[in-house]
Amino acid sequence: xxxxxxxxxxxxxxxxxxxxxxxxxxxxxxxxxxxxxxxxxxxxxxxxxxxxxxxxxxxxxxxxxxxxxxxxxxxxxxxxxxxxxxxxxxxxx
Amino acid sequence: xxxxxxxxxxxxxxxxxxxxxxxxxxxxxxxxxxxxxxxxxxxxxxxxxxxxxxxxxxxxxxxxxxxxxxxxxxxxxxxxxxxxxxxxxxxxxxxxxxxxxxxxxxxxxxxxxxxxxxxxxxxxxxxxxxxxxxxxxxxxxxxxxxxxxxxxxxxxxxxxxxxxxxxxxxxxxxxxxxxxxxxxxxxxxxxxxxxxxxxxxxxxxxxxxxxxxxxxxxxxxxxxxxxxxxxxxxxxxxxxxxxxxxxxxxxxxxxxxxxxxxxxxxxxxxxxxxxxxxxxxxxxxxxxxxxxxxxxxxxxxxxxxxxxxxxxxxxxxxxxxxxxxxxxxxxxxxxxxxxxxxxxx
Numbered sequence: 001x002x003x004x005x006x007x008x009x010x011x012x013x014x015x016x017x018x019x020x021x022x023x024x025x026x027x028x029x030x031x032x033x034x035x036x037x038x039x040x041x042x043x044x045x046x047x048x049x050x051x052x053x054x055x056x057x058x059x060x061x062x063x064x065x066x067x068x069x070x071x072x073x074x075x076x077x078x079x080x081x082x083x084x085x086x087x088x089x090x091x092x093x
Numbered sequence: 094x095x096x097x098x099x100x101x102x103x104x105x106x107x108x109x110x111x112x113x114x115x116x117x118x119x120x121x122x123x124x125x126x127x128x129x130x131x132x133x134x135x136x137x138x139x140x141x142x143x144x145x146x147x148x149x150x151x152x153x154x155x156x157x158x159x160x161x162x163x164x165x166x167x168x169x170x171x172x173x174x175x176x177x178x179x180x181x182x183x184x185x186x187x188x189x190x191x192x193x194x195x196x197x198x199x200x201x202x203x204x205x206x207x208x209x210x211x212x213x214x215x216x217x218x219x220x221x222x223x224x225x226x227x228x229x230x231x232x233x234x235x236x237x238x239x240x241x242x243x244x245x246x247x248x249x250x251x252x253x254x255x256x257x258x259x260x261x262x263x264x265x266x267x268x269x270x271x272x273x274x275x276x277x278x279x280x281x282x283x284x285x286x287x288x289x290x291x292x293x294x295x296x297x298x299x300x301x302x303x304x305x306x307x308x309x310x311x312x313x314x315x316x317x318x319x320x321x322x323x324x325x326x327x328x329x330x331x332x333x334x335x336x337x338x339x340x341x342x343x344x345x346x347x348x349x350x351x352x353x354x355x356x357x358x359x360x361x362x363x364x365x366x367x368x369x370x371x372x373x374x375x376x377x378x379x380x381x382x383x384x385x386x387x388x389x390x391x392x393x394x395x396x397x398x399x400x401x402x403x404x405x406x407x408x409x410x411x412x413x414x415x416x417x418x419x420x421x422x423x424x425x426x427x428x429x430x431x432x433x434x435x436x437x438x
Contacts, residue, residue: 001104001105001106001107002104002105002106002107002108002111002128002130003102003103003104003105003130003131004102004103004105004111004114004128004129004130005098005100005101005102005103005129005130005131005134005162005166006100006101006102006103006166007100007120007129007163007166007167007170007244007248007249008120008163008248008249009157009163009248009249009250009251010100010101038383067197067425067427067428068197068428069194069196069197069198069201069424069428069429070154070194070196070197070428071154071196
């Protein structure tokens with residue numbers, strides 16, 4: 001018999017606090033996180049408009065990341081925390 | 094070194110059973126691995142005099158810490174000799190550097206590999222190939238160092254094909270993509286010296302890259318002639334609109350021709366930059382730039398890269414044959430930058 005070592009990451013256990021999920025979208029403020037890819041702004045605009053027209057969302061505002069490869073930068077996250085209740089973010093190709 | 098190795102352990106009947114276990118558990122890139130026993134992993138760590146708990150890199154976007162122990166385990170599996178480990182470690186430091194921006198090139202449908210260019214004395218000491226059959230096969234150091242980095246990406250950072258590695262096509266360089274610069278015969282300033290290191294230091298430069306594109310010019314006796322062919326081939330390649338980083342590898346015959354004319358790397362970069370512009374009209378007609386062709390678009394030009402400095406020139410490749418190559422970078426220079434790290438021993 002031989003013994004070999006696990007080459008993969010064994011994740012350390014940690015607890016992450018999530019913001020409570022709202023029970024509905026009526027009157028909520030939505031942040032749309034745009035990843036700079038071609039047409040991503042148009043897709044998100046449409047999503048924002050549908051959320052307003054069909055789900056009672058109060059308003060939406062779009063935020064643009066520096067580029068598609070990086071997470072939203074600190075300024076965006078800080079502003080969204082202050083000014084939005086719900087966020088739509090996604091990556092598409 | 095007596096520090097404890099903390100990785101989980103698995104029992105196998107013998108080496109052959111361990112090889113199968115690595116396939117079954119999804120630890121392999123598709124080729125058999127060398128089973129990472131404790132003795133082999135300890136010998137590997139000794140190659141770089143590393144404590145197993147030392148953090149080699151932290152990939153911010155994945156919240157992943159890459160320890161020396163995991164790098165050593167994957168280097169054993171890749172078939173590295175212990176003395177290769179410092180190169181693997183420096184390359185891992187490079188891809189974990191925020192400027193390389195791991196999540197983009199590691200995940201993108203664009204299918205980038207990690208091109209690793211080794212400079213300095215270690216390249217010759219470890220027999221990292223800079224000549225014939227530059228991109229392989231045939232050299233253990235070239236094939237196993239790059240493989241080790243890819244296995245770290247797979248097993249530690251989660252870059253699994255189809256999951257967090259979404260390359261549409263990928264390319265063979267994603268198995269291993271390591272070259273050295275031919276400093277022994279090159280008339281030019283080595284890449285690492287251009288990037289701030291001393292000639293006697295060893296360094297590795299990591300670049301998120303497409304595959305090598307070979308070009309052929311057997312006719313021109315001048316630098317301008319050879320580089321005109323190169324520029325003409327390069328002009329429409331890779332993510333033309335992205336303005337990424339390019340690597341140009343000049344092999345023996347072209348190196349001699351260009352050197353005879355007295356051109357240095359700076360002059361080559363400037364020439365290639367100036368001769369790889371595309372008109373907006375062409376980019377629009379060929380589905381690369383959005384929008385309809387407008388008046389003036391035939392003379393409105395866009396450069397292939399944002400700056401001549403985004404073209405990295407290295408002397409590498411066999412002595413015989415009127416071939417050289419260029420390698421388009423992934424995405425854009427804004428999304429992922431070439432990073433050079435010192436190889437410490």
